Amino acid sequence: MTLFDIIFTGSRQALEAAKATVAAAVEKKGSDARVAFPETAYSLPTIYAATGKKIGSLGELRDALSIVESLIVPEQNLEKALNAGLATALSAEIIEACKYAVEEKPYSEPCAGFISDAVIRSLGVPLVTGDIPGVAVVLGEAPSAEEAAKIIKGYQNKGLLVFLVGKIIDQAIEGKVKMGLELRVIPLGYDVTSVIHVVTVAIRAALIFGAVPPGNLEELLKYTKERVPAFVNALGSLSGLVVSAGAGAIALGFPVITDQDVQEVPHYLIVQKDYDKIVPTSLEARGIKIKITEVPIPVGFAAAFEGERVRKED
Amino acid sequence: MENCACNTCDAATKKLYEKAKSERIDTIWDRALAMQPQCGFGEMGLCCTNCSMGPCRIVKISEDGPKAGICGATEDTITSRNFARAVAAGAAAHSDHGRDIALALYHAGDKTRIRNEEKLFKIAGEWGITVEGKDTVQIAREMAERALGEFGKVFGKLQFLQRAPEKRIKLWDELGVAPGAIDREIVEVLHSTHMGCDADYRNIIRQAIRAALSDGWGGSMIGTELSDVLFGTPMPKKVEANLGVLKKECVNIVVHGHDPTLSEAIVLASRDPELLELARKQGAEGINVVGMCCTGNEIAMRQGIPMAGDFFQQELAIVTGAVEAMIVDVQCIMPSLATVAKCYHTKLITTSPKAKIPGAIHIEFNEQKSLEIARRIVKDAVMNFKNRKVEVFIPDDKSEGRIGYSFEAIIKALDRVTNSFAHPSGTVKPLVDAIKSGVLRGAAAIVGCNNHRQPHNTCHVTLAKELLKRDIIVVTTGCGAHACIKAGLMDKDARKYCGKGLATVCELLDIPPVLHMGSCVDISRILVLLSEVAKYMGVDISDLPVAAAAPEWMSEKAQSIGLYAVASGVYVILGVPPAVTGSENVTGYLTKGLESVLGGRFEIENDPVEAAAKIAAHVENRRKRLGI
Numbered sequence: 001m002t003l004f005d006i007i008f009t010g011s012r013q014a015l016e017a018a019k020a021t022v023a024a025a026v027e028k029k030g031s032d033a034r035v036a037f038p039e040t041a042y043s044l045p046t047i048y049a050a051t052g053k054k055i056g057s058l059g060e061l062r063d064a065l066s067i068v069e070s071l072i073v074p075e076q077n078l079e080k081a082l083n084a085g086l087a088t089a090l091s092a093e094i095i096e097a098c099k100y101a102v103e104e105k106p107y108s109e110p111c112a113g114f115i116s117d118a119v120i121r122s123l124g125v126p127l128v129t130g131d132i133p134g135v136a137v138v139l140g141e142a143p144s145a146e147e148a149a150k151i152i153k154g155y156q157n158k159g160l161l162v163f164l165v166g167k168i169i170d171q172a173i174e175g176k177v178k179m180g181l182e183l184r185v186i187p188l189g190y191d192v193t194s195v196i197h198v199v200t201v202a203i204r205a206a207l208i209f210g211a212v213p214p215g216n217l218e219e220l221l222k223y224t225k226e227r228v229p230a231f232v233n234a235l236g237s238l239s240g241l242v243v244s245a246g247a248g249a250i251a252l253g254f255p256v257i258t259d260q261d262v263q264e265v266p267h268y269l270i271v272q273k274d275y276d277k278i279v280p281t282s283l284e285a286r287g288i289k290i291k292i293t294e295v296p297i298p299v300g301f302a303a304a305f306e307g308e309r310v311r312k313e314d
Numbered sequence: 315m316e317n318c319a320c321n322t323c324d325a326a327t328k329k330l331y332e333k334a335k336s337e338r339i340d341t342i343w344d345r346a347l348a349m350q351p352q353c354g355f356g357e358m359g360l361c362c363t364n365c366s367m368g369p370c371r372i373v374k375i376s377e378d379g380p381k382a383g384i385c386g387a388t389e390d391t392i393t394s395r396n397f398a399r400a401v402a403a404g405a406a407a408h409s410d411h412g413r414d415i416a417l418a419l420y421h422a423g424d425k426t427r428i429r430n431e432e433k434l435f436k437i438a439g440e441w442g443i444t445v446e447g448k449d450t451v452q453i454a455r456e457m458a459e460r461a462l463g464e465f466g467k468v469f470g471k472l473q474f475l476q477r478a479p480e481k482r483i484k485l486w487d488e489l490g491v492a493p494g495a496i497d498r499e500i501v502e503v504l505h506s507t508h509m510g511c512d513a514d515y516r517n518i519i520r521q522a523i524r525a526a527l528s529d530g531w532g533g534s535m536i537g538t539e540l541s542d543v544l545f546g547t548p549m550p551k552k553v554e555a556n557l558g559v560l561k562k563e564c565v566n567i568v569v570h571g572h573d574p575t576l577s578e579a580i581v582l583a584s585r586d587p588e589l590l591e592l593a594r595k596q597g598a599e600g601i602n603v604v605g606m607c608c609t610g611n612e613i614a615m616r617q618g619i620p621m622a623g624d625f626f627q628q629e630l631a632i633v634t635g636a637v638e639a640m641i642v643d644v645q646c647i648m649p650s651l652a653t654v655a656k657c658y659h660t661k662l663i664t665t666s667p668k669a670k671i672p673g674a675i676h677i678e679f680n681e682q683k684s685l686e687i688a689r690r691i692v693k694d695a696v697m698n699f700k701n702r703k704v705e706v707f708i709p710d711d712k713s714e715g716r717i718g719y720s721f722e723a724i725i726k727a728l729d730r731v732t733n734s735f736a737h738p739s740g741t742v743k744p745l746v747d748a749i750k751s752g753v754l755r756g757a758a759a760i761v762g763c764n765n766h767r768q769p770h771n772t773c774h775v776t777l778a779k780e781l782l783k784r785d786i787i788v789v790t791t792g793c794g795a796h797a798c799i800k801a802g803l804m805d806k807d808a809r810k811y812c813g814k815g816l817a818t819v820c821e822l823l824d825i826p827p828v829l830h831m832g833s834c835v836d837i838s839r840i841l842v843l844l845s846e847v848a849k850y851m852g853v854d855i856s857d858l859p860v861a862a863a864a865p866e867w868m869s870e871k872a873q874s875i876g877l878y879a880v881a882s883g884v885y886v887i888l889g890v891p892p893a894v895t896g897s898e899n900v901t902g903y904l905t906k907g908l909e910s911v912l913g914g915r916f917e918i919e920n921d922p923v924e925a926a927a928k929i930a931a932h933v934e935n936r937r938k939r940l941g942i
Contacts, residue, residue, distance in 0.1 A: 002752055002937075002941075002942060003750075003751045003752055004751075004752045076752055076755070076934070076937075077752070077755065077784075077785050077813055077814065077815055078752070078753045078785065078813070078814045078815035078818060079813060079814035079815070081752070082814065257736075263747070263750050263751045263942075264747045264751065265747060265748070265751045265753055266728075266731040266732075266744040266747050266748050266753075266819075266822065267731040267822050269751070270733050270736050270737075271736065272733075272735065272736045277735045277736070280735045281733055281735040281736045284733050284734060284735060285733055
């Protein structure tokens with residue numbers, strides 16, 4: 001199968017899953033039931049930014065499925081492949097929105113799920129000043145907790161904001177990575193669809209700080225590519241769905257670095273099998289240059305540790 | 315041809331054609347119109363003049379006309395012989411060009427005249443020339459001798475064939491088409507197409523293939539590679555193009571023809587402070603050297619000299635009234651230039667003993683005294699500034715583009731997207747990844763000439779735009795390059811014509827979507843690029859999602875180029891049919907049969923939109939075969 005075909009297949013799977021999830025939610029709550037993420041003024045941020053439409057109910061969410069469907073056109077070219085990637089992102093948002101519509105509290109410790117507007121606003125200044133030099137999205141599973149911790153701490157030490165999705169969260173805990181917003185390591189969720197919660201961070205950054213008008217997809221993608229220094233590390237076996245989500249990241253201008261055998265795409269999809277080199281490979285791929293003064297001390301030293309609380313048991 | 319003789323999409327050409335008309339000067343379009351209708355026997359290749367029993371013709375349109383020549387040669391024999399002779403002539407033109415470059419290298423004399431030592435050493439390594447303990451001049455001389463040997467060596471095969479992918483080399487050997495010495499292959503075509511010799515069209519075309527391959531992988535490649543050694547390997551730079559590059563206030567010198575040894579020397583001489591001072595004394599602001607056709611491509615690629623125009627614009631350059639001297643060497647120089655020049659003050663100066671024109675001034679050029687002669691020519695031009703007769707009219711049409719994409723420059727551009735922690739540098743890997751992933755669907759070369767049978771430049775430009783929107787990257791040389799740069803396709807802004815994939819590649823590599831790879835001999839650069847990509851992928855050239863097109867071709871050189879591309883495994887679209895259509899067998903062999911033998915074939919398609927669709931279909935077919 002060609003790389004584009006894998007993406008189209010994954011996007012279709014995501015769409016099918018979204019359809020089923022919405023149908024189940026409507027079944028349970030009715031099509032008038034309210035749909036909203038907590039503490040945000042941007043409704044479902046991805047759909048809002050892409051279409052300019054705010055979604056208020058499950059019925060409206062069901063209607064939004066046709067937008068997703070229209071984005072999946074299996075023609076063999078990059079434009080269509082990236083659109084399919086965006087479709088996967090929209091499907092993920094729809095699935096995640098259903099979770100919030102159906103359940104009172106779909107996410108619990110250690111997972112953060114949806115990130116509130118307030119948090120994004122608090123991250124805005126350090127992102128602009130370069131105090132947060134980049135945003136790493138690490139998803140999947142590293143070969144061991146040790147490797148996982150090494151990669152996550154590698155970013156943490158350089159002051160990057162790290163989001164975790166999937167089994168890597170457990171590996172991070174096992175690897176004794178200290179987590180939390182103030183430590184700049186945020187576990188999002190175990191389902192791959194929870195990666196959308198970092199996508200909406202980038203998208204809301206464009207809406208809030210970039211003043212990108214909702215519905216102007218082209219300008220949105222330009223902003224995320226040029227101004228949000230994010231990248232993705234996709235570790236462990238890659239399903240078609242993950243690959244198509246990766247295409248969504250590429251559409252936003254974020255390179256994907258993986259430890260798996262896939263067809264590389266210059267600049268955007270890079271294979272790095274040496275775990276010691278994943279961090280520098282990723283930083284170079286996103287053009288992140290870190291101004292560092294190495295202080296030879298036996299513990300991690302970075303702005304990421306500023307909010308750390310030393311507990312009694314530590 | 316319709317009644318409006320000048321059929322072009324280029325504004326400057328249109329304006330100057332009108333000026334020529336008003337001044338009652340005949341140009342190529344008028345002569346083409348006067349020639350109508352052209353002879354159908356010749357058009358179909360059914361006329362043979364190879365002996366004095368002829369001329370013979372085969373009559374196809376009626377039952378009772380002759381079906382064989384007086385000697386008994388059939389339409390198959392006659393058309394294939396005519397085609398083979400055209401290929402041999404084309405191969406001869408390129409090869410003699412290559413020989414002159416090799417001679418120039420031999421006579422280089424001192425180290426300062428070899429501008430690219432690195433490439434010298436690289437080729438030396440490839441050819442097994444030891445460099446230890448030798449100085450640069452000595453190595454250059456040894457390489458030149460070896461290169462000159464390629465033209466007439468008694469045994470063995472051409473050195474540069476080794477650059478091809480292994481599978482291709484093997485195929486050529488099996489088919490018996492791997493060329494030995496360049497001149498030998500050309501002579502053999504002339505021998506076997508003599509009266510009473512080879513009558514088997516397949517065998518005649520086989521001979522032509524050997525001659526063509528001795529051009530692409532011999533004469534042309536020697537010409538390109540040794541020109542790089544002598545004058546530097548082209549690297550990206552901005553240039554201006556079209557007749558608007560002539561300057562009213564300056565002494566304008568047009569160099570036209572092919573061999574860079576002359577044009578490079580003219581460029582050097584034009585920068586001589588003494589001559590510049592002389593120009594000022596004559597009332598000129600400076601000396602403006604511009605290039606035309608392939609020699610124009612050579613000095614544009616290496617020195618950033620403006621590209622004044624293509625084959626069909628050569629007469630029109632003089633019609634501006636602003637050209638003090640047009641200096642020519644060999645190939646594609648219309649003899650009518652002498653007549654046109656007479657109406658103005660322009661001095662037409664021929665320089666090669668191989669190409670004299672009645673009515674022109676002949677100042678013979680030779681490589682040993684190149685600068686001296688060039689200074690004399692430039693001085694003549696400067697002194698001619700005061701003699702301008704008519705009111706000067708320079709159209710304000712010019713465009714800008716980024717050119718200079720040698721193989722080496724392309725590799726350097728590709729390094730921009732390698733990750734230093736994950737990838738090797740200096741390879742074609744990023745290009746292969748872009749193609750394998752589908753970001754780029756394929757690549758196509760647009761080459762060739764201008765021809766009154768096709769609307770001027772329109773076919774080149776339309777074809778290029780049609781390919782760009784399908785994410786097929788375009789490389790170009792020769793007059794195809796002139797057409798593309800004039801249409802703005804080598805500008806950054808040309809990304810607007812591209813599909814998302816190609817636009818992304820252009821942005822990442824900081825390249826235009828149409829890459830100017832040089833002159834017609836520089837098509838050898840395309841062979842090198844194809845070979846490197848094929849070798850990296852572990853396949854043959856014929857497996858790659860690539861194609862070539864010569865939408866407005868006219869010369870015998872173009873036929874040699876077309877055939878060596880086919881013989882190297884490339885699908886080649888011709889916008890004008892070669893004179894073989896009188897034989898269904900020969901036409902069928904070239905457009906279908908050859909594919910099963912060589913993996914490449916010709917296609918005849920005069921509509922550029924259709925041509926693009928065919929290239930896209932071919933590219934997708936090859937992708938499918940590769941499973942990508």
